[in-house]
Amino acid sequence: MQKLEGAPWEIDPYLKTGGYEAWRKCLKELTPNDIVGEIKKAGLRGRGGAGFPTGTKWDKVLNHRVQERYFVCNAGEHEPGTFKDRHLLKHIPHQLIEGCLIASRTVNAKASYIYVNHEYAEEEANLRKAITQARERGLLGKNILGTGVDLDLEVYSGHGSYVAGEETAMLESMQGRPAMPRQKPPFYPTDFGLYGKPTLVNNVETLCNIPQILKNGAAWFTQVGTEKCPGTMLFSLSGSVNRPGVYEMPMGVTIRDLIETCGGGVPNGRKIKAVFPGGPAFSMVTADQLDLPMDFDSLKKAGTGLGSAGTIVIDDATCMVAATLKYSNFFKGESCGQCPPCRMGTINLATLMDKIERGEGSRKDLDSLLQLCGFVKGTGYCTLITGAAVLVQSSLRLFQHEFEEHIRLQRCPFQPARTGAGANA
Template identity: 45%
Template sequence: MSETLILSARWGKPGSAKLENYRADGGYQALDKALGMEPVAVVEEVKKSNLRGRGGAGFATGLKWTFLPKDIRPRYLTVNADESEPGTFKDRYIMEHDPHMLLEGIAITCLALDIHLAYIYIRGEFAKQARALEAAIAEARAAGIIGPRLLGKKDFALDVHVHRGAGAYICGEESALLESLEGKKGYPRLKPPFPAVVGLWGKPTIINNVETIANVPWIVQHGGEAFAALGVGKSGGTRLFGVSGHVNRPGVYEKPVAYNLKKLIMEDAGGVLGGRKLKAVIPGGSSAPVLAAHEIDISMEFDAVKAAGSMSGSGGVIVFDESACMVRALARLARFYAEESCGQCTPCREGTNWMEGMLHRIEAGHAGAADVARLEQVANSIAGNTICALGDAAAMPVQSFLKKFKPEFLAHCELRRCPCGDTAWGLTQEPRDAVAGPMRYAR
């Protein structure tokens, strides 16, 4: 079976971000087709496609769309381009190399859901990607694709704007994103009500990840069933998997949703660095529970990874070879969550700092076995006790690292130092040749 590439096919082609080239490659034909369809028929195709949210939660996109109350207007669309979960680096390539594909997905989604104003909330650190999106929006507006009439054919006004964040992981959480877009600090909201009912400025709002929306033109063009056929069960299509860490060829690989994780690492990403043995894999962004080397012969499909005790999440796969220190890695992850906790809920605000401090002491050899036990206790006290998922996201790595690699933690306590010392991040710490879809980045 030849591989179907939905999202990455055009990356790296000269001028791939330009409107004329997008159109020459068949761009905006799906929007044209959607203009001839009933809005409910478009939603129906997306439901049939089994498209699930690519931001991390894997929620059924078509189902989410049906949560909009029937009779409340205006409604808004917000595209989540806040890609900030450690190990996740996929949406940036869509925005940089095929921004019109995203824009076409936005236009079709808005047409289907009777939405006339959409925002792309992009993390502040993505300057290049924000410029690419702004240029694409300006081109589409000048060409009459968006604006007062869609594709210059239908009286359907649509405005699309880029809203740049300013450095806060929490703003990738959808209700914090809305707060931020309203000009406030990113404090997550209590749910319910969910954003589809009470969202931006109190109005019904659909929030979808960049990759999710970028699939919509293909689904409309080729039909929901064709998309579903690329996957298995309740998951359709392809996904952008990002592989980073101790592999020979890190990068973004577009593969069917149910692709095998071991194959992705050992074949596509070129296997483990320096011919060393694999130690561990975080399969879906830093929040996903870690898998030991013997646990990775699994499908990356959302439910399959869940059955293996972890999460497919954002598709960000982080690989550790046998020379890496798992305590050092977890200490750094704990620092991330302590840094990024918004401070609203006490268990997360206090607990993430405690975990960071304890892990730092364990890594430095200044702790005992009782501290390792206490660390687990703190993680268990955060999980499930916070408004948003950041608390769980901070607890899950700690719980899973301790479950699978506890002897390493205890060895630090016994030796009174890190057994790996200067090579705690691995025996090879160099940039490597990288891949993003069809593109190659020589180091």
């Protein structure tokens, strides 16, 4: 995904690189079934977390018996260590717009929206300017390019919370209700989405792939990546690396290559202690697992997950209890409070973690943490409490010795012991 010259909302640089060619083909040559068929052949999987086959999702909405349908682009990114969608919104908004137009046209959406995290003020401004320019060129709005097709995009400034990024919570907030995940069943917005109607929801990166696939063909897309996970992915690389940032790499790149080739290795000669391949809601991997391929299936088989590829590197100078507490506090603060197991579970997990980090924990607290994780995992309307439990379980399983050192020393072993003079200084 190439960053263009000039202001990101300017349409001419995008047009010069073949921008909106795929959209023109969709308006004048390709049928909705043609489009879905090409996406299926490409094997594109959703880049928002679950890795669900994109063509299958589009097909389900396209062929739904209910004719009133909607489309929503989910740009409500809010997870720690994940900022790839923000990068795309900021630098190539026209590619996203084209992907959204193709998706909306394919499923015959009655109305189409782009839900943007309200904290992304600059990115939202760029997007709105780009939509205006596309509208002025006749690429959206009324009677698009003289084809008689009417289709517009509305930007919705989102709630800005982690839970609001869960697609059913996002749809609830768009209807003026609190951003809380829906009870299930029904399980998917493809059956019961916006206003209770079938709704196609895709994330930013997924949609940015669509114009390229339709312009260059499915065979072009499958030239890189793995057999079951073709194409490239944008990795948000952060933490203990020399060059944090967003990197586009083939699916299946190893964790080691991502850190060393893209990130320039770990600063100050430190060693890697752990890596979150897909953010803190998935299990960590340790330094002996750095040759794992970064794709949905390989990481799932290894007991973790790719998610939205928010890769966080932790070096050997970091206290794992403190790092786990930091993310536990994040989950506690982001819980919407709808599910009792999540509301109370996130509070109790963070409280116990804080107690151990302060040097006031006991062996009983370690048992309580594991017991609590077992009780709450998988019990919420969304995956927040499961992520909070997996975080603690993973940390305890891999770094139990650090938890035990906190209890034995009655302080964090990564901090110098406080003397009487130091305490009063």
